[in-house]
Amino acid sequence: MGEYIVEAKNLCKYFKVGKNQTLKAVDGVNIQMKKGETLGLVGESGCGKTTCGRTLVKLYEATSGTVLFERKDVSKLRGKELLAFRKDAQIIFQDPYASLDPRMTIGEIITEGMNVHFHMSEKEKEEKVNELLHKVGLNAEYANRFAHELSGGQRQRVGIARALAVEPKFIVCDEPISALDVSIQAQIVNLLMKLQREMGLTYLFISHDLSMVKHISDRVGVMYLGYMVELASNYALYDNPVHPYTQALISAIPEVEPDEEERKKRVHLEGEVPSPINPPAGCRFKSRCKYAKEICGQEMPELEEIEPGHYVACHMCGKESW
């Protein structure tokens, strides 16, 4: 157990909506991440990916369940230990236009974290800013610019440099590419992979772009309405998806070859995602699942290991072959 850098056990995060209603954004997610690996987290909009990521770095307090970072319970961290955690766990945000303070220069944005965690002279800071800008592929001149003078891709690089400035071990990449053009997406993902090789970082890579997740991740988790439906190694998940929801997702990835696209069988899902406010009992996917049986309406399926390293939360999977 000790080898995991980040561990979430039965993590739940509920939000109060209105008077007596709760929105169960994350409901019983288990995550274990080894040092240096990338876990991809995919799922449709509103399934709780972002909330999950933000709870892992303690931007939100978990409603129940625990997050262990290097075997320490994150919710019990105080003072110096909390500060150390803030240094080790960082987050890169989705919207590069909202994640940089418009009143600060790029240099100020990057030094913000350094001021908290390191004691450095102005000269050292300037050198470090230049080094970081170079590392993320930006010219040192940008240190004096304001965020709005930069393009989306450049801003996202600044967001990465800000996270790297405190020398973290674990970074939650919260859809870092979804606001960018396709060509820029590849650049940013390759940059992230290069940084991982050089610095031994651990990533939780949240995205709804399945091909990008496949490119960057070692293992991939699929979320649906606040819980994990399938978790497997990269190739196992894409080549042999077991959960019907995952199958539908994978079949939606466009093929490069037109012939292949025609031959491919699309799995179409019927119906709508149920509301995360008072979600249905039992398996939450049952309303859209063509294999649903009686048991699916009664019990919430647990994540079960059907092959080594391949986990699925489904009553029907692994018991019948279909």
Next chain:
Amino acid sequence: MLVNHDVTEMMENIPDEMFKIVGIDKDAETPTRPRIGYWKDAWRRLRENKVAFAALIILLVLIFFIIFGPAISGYEFEQIDANAINQGPSAKHWFGTDDLGRDLFARVWQAGRVSIIIGILGAVIASVVGSIYGGIAAYFGGMVDDIMMRIVEVLLSIPYLIIVILISVITDSKSLGTMLVALTLTGWCGIARLVRGQMLQLKSQEYVLAANALGVTPIKIILKHMIPNTIGMIIVAITFDIPGYIFSEAFLSYVGLGIQPPSTSWGALASAAQQNFMFYPSQLLFPALMIALTMLSFTLLGDGLRDALDPKLRK
């Protein structure tokens, strides 16, 4: 899907050394722009805005005369001269005299003191109170926010004329202080709403979350992110509020609820001149001109400031 695999693997198998830079000189993009602070940059942009800068200069000239005008005129503003009543502008009395023979040049600037003091002080008091109130409401949120905002709505629903009349009846005075109290008593509500809205929006901004994740303390977040991102808006609100207060004062004095003689303000001057308007229009011209100039200048300056303080509009 196979194709995808292959591309991915190919990309990973090519070492960085195999790439060489073609046709780009790395030194070509050397740093050219010096480091400019936020306020310096705002000031530079304000100067570039000709209209706003002209308004600023007009205001400075007006303020110069308001401070030194009464001394320059060589007359006391309450000095009555029975031999020189209702004169037009002349070398002796630059703006003419009123129906008691008082020098209007001295009186206009003396009146300006009252008007400008009410304008600036009123707007500043209202902004400070409103910012603190709105900030508290946004910071605590929930029930506190609900109750505080309902109070604001109740206060805003009372016509300020009623408040002014009530206060002058209760305190039995019509001085500058009473006017200030009466005008600011409900005046801060607008700014409180503005600041609360802005703070609420900022609280959930991703750069504030990022600062949280970096371990920046709440006090520093408020000082470095929240206030700088609100202050521009507050300054603009102040410049737009000042003409409002000046005009309210002028209106109250005009209808006789404001400053009482022998003390005077632009509104009171205009009110007095109105009785002689048919025969001596110049008596109304000067105070009215001052009111118009000040209000216009503040409004144009506020417009320019709003543009200058928004770094997104930087060219």
